[in-house]
Amino acid sequence: xxxxxxxxxxKSKDPEALIxxxxxxxxxxxxxxxxxxxxxxxxxxxFMLRSESPAFIKLLSAAQKVAKTEANVLLLGESGVGKxxxxxxxxxxxxxxDQVFMPINCFSFSDTMIEAELFGHEKGAFTGATDSRVGRxxxxxxxxxxxxxxxxxxxxxxxxxxRSIENxxxxxxxxxxxxxxxxxxxxxxxxxxxxxxxGKLFREDLFYRINTITLTIPPLRERKEDLPLLIDFFLKAxxxxxxxxxxxxxxxxxxxxxxxHYPGNVRELKNIxxxxxxxxxxxxxxxxxxxxNPILPFDEVQMDDDASDTALRSVRHYAEKNHILxxxxxxxxxxxxxxxxxxxxxxxxxxxxxxxx
Numbered sequence: 001x002x003x004x005x006x007x008x009x010x011k012s013k014d015p016e017a018l019i020x021x022x023x024x025x026x027x028x029x030x031x032x033x034x035x036x037x038x039x040x041x042x043x044x045x046x047f048m049l050r051s052e053s054p055a056f057i058k059l060l061s062a063a064q065k066v067a068k069t070e071a072n073v074l075l076l077g078e079s080g081v082g083k084x085x086x087x088x089x090x091x092x093x094x095x096x097x098d099q100v101f102m103p104i105n106c107f108s109f110s111d112t113m114i115e116a117e118l119f120g121h122e123k124g125a126f127t128g129a130t131d132s133r134v135g136r137x138x139x140x141x142x143x144x145x146x147x148x149x150x151x152x153x154x155x156x157x158x159x160x161x162x163r164s165i166e167n168x169x170x171x172x173x174x175x176x177x178x179x180x181x182x183x184x185x186x187x188x189x190x191x192x193x194x195x196x197x198x199g200k201l202f203r204e205d206l207f208y209r210i211n212t213i214t215l216t217i218p219p220l221r222e223r224k225e226d227l228p229l230l231i232d233f234f235l236k237a238x239x240x241x242x243x244x245x246x247x248x249x250x251x252x253x254x255x256x257x258x259x260x261h262y263p264g265n266v267r268e269l270k271n272i273x274x275x276x277x278x279x280x281x282x283x284x285x286x287x288x289x290x291x292x293n294p295i296l297p298f299d300e301v302q303m304d305d306d307a308s309d310t311a312l313r314s315v316r317h318y319a320e321k322n323h324i325l326x327x328x329x330x331x332x333x334x335x336x337x338x339x340x341x342x343x344x345x346x347x348x349x350x351x352x353x354x355x356x357x
Contacts, residue, residue: 048085048230048266053223059215060089066213067093072165074150074210075188077217080267083188084148086217091144096184100143104136107152114157116173119164125174137170138181145183150210151191151202158203165209185210220262220269227258230266234273235285246280252287292322321356324349 051057066073067090075083084103091101109117116126120135137145147153153161164170165185169178187210196202220227231254239247249257253276262268280289324342331337339349 048082048233049089050226050229051223052225052229053218055218056223056226059086059217063090063215064093066090066215068095069213070184071212072185072210073187073212074193074214075186075217076214077188077190078219078263078265079190080265081217081219082266083190083217084146086215087144087146087148087186087188090186091146091184094144094184096142096144100140101146102136102140102143102183103146103148105148107149111154111156114154115160119160119170120172122172122174125172129174132172135170135172137164137183138179140183141181143183145185147185147187147210149189150187151189151193151196153202155201155203158206162203162206162209165206187211220265224258227269228254230269231257231273234270235277238270238274238277242277244277244280245283246277246285247283249285250287253285253290256287256290288322292326320352324352325356328353 049060051060063086073087073090075086077083087103088101091097104118106114116129116133116135118135118137120133120138121129123129123132164181167178168182169180171178193202193207193211197204197207231249235249236247239245257269257272264271276285276289324338327338327341331341335346335349339346342349344352
């Protein structure tokens with residue numbers, strides 16, 4: 001074992017144990033390969049950690065310090081701020097960087113399936129368990145275990161999770177044999193766990209176990225300094241991916257994107273730019289491309305406090321005008337059909353067209 005062997009087999013040992021070890025090796029190799037694919041799918045992770053924001057730079061500095069320890073880390077932040085990106089950064093800066101990073105979205109599994117997914121099961125443990133299976137906790141041995149959306153962990157499973165974290169061991173479903181597993185734990189949530197504890201939806205002892213260190217990721221609206229960097233990066237990356245050539249944005253587009261509130265944070269920004277690239281027909285993305293497509297909810301748009309009501313009305317007017325004129329073009333000037341598509345009366349449409357003259 002000291003020379004790198006995964007396990008060993010004694011000839012007189014139960015042959016079932018050999019099958020068990022072989023299955024474990026196969027599963028861990030499979031999950032390691034899956035992890036490598038997931039890592040390859042996150043080429044923008046490093047760039048997304050570049051920042052001009054003092055608050056975000058301070059967060060990264062704290063994350064680097066935490067990474068060198070084995071302390072359990074809880075990442076807090078709204079949806080889309082990049083909690084998994086930061087978790088991968090902590091793993092990359094840690095002493096476990098050459099081992100597996102095992103992400104698990106706790107919201108993805110039903111109450112009945114989460115234990116089998118995390119702890120594994122033996123053959124015949126339940127209906128459909130035709131083979132033994134290694135769980136994610138076991139496969140994360142020597143690496144980093146990332147429990148995303150831990151606030152959605154079923155309450156009836158939380159005591160088992162607590163024990164596995166405290167004892168660093170699990171039991172597969174259908175077995176009473178304890179399996180040791182050594183992992184670094186990082187958890188994340190967009191929920192107020194203190195409120196969940198008060199409401200008896202999250203165990204207090206588990207809460208204190210997972211948040212030895214708490215890091216809060218600021219929303220994108222609080223790090224507007226990073227918007228130009230992110231816009232430029234996503235624009236170039238998406239162009240390469242889609243083999244398109246709209247490599248620049250009109251200044252009005254950039255200013256509009258700078259004023260938007262981004263309730264979906266970095267994820268929403270990336271989606272917006274991806275849609276712009278998809279619908280753009282030229283080398284430069286112009287304001288018309290932004291406003292004539294249902295990309296941003298302009299009738300409910302949340303602009304920064306320094307954005308005036310006049311500017312917001314102007315943006316809405318521009319968007320409405322372009323949308324109506326496009327519908328008129330598509331219907332070849334048929335007022336009745338255009339009004340029907342716009343879900344307004346023909347009189348309202350006539351009035352709006354007169355305003356546009």
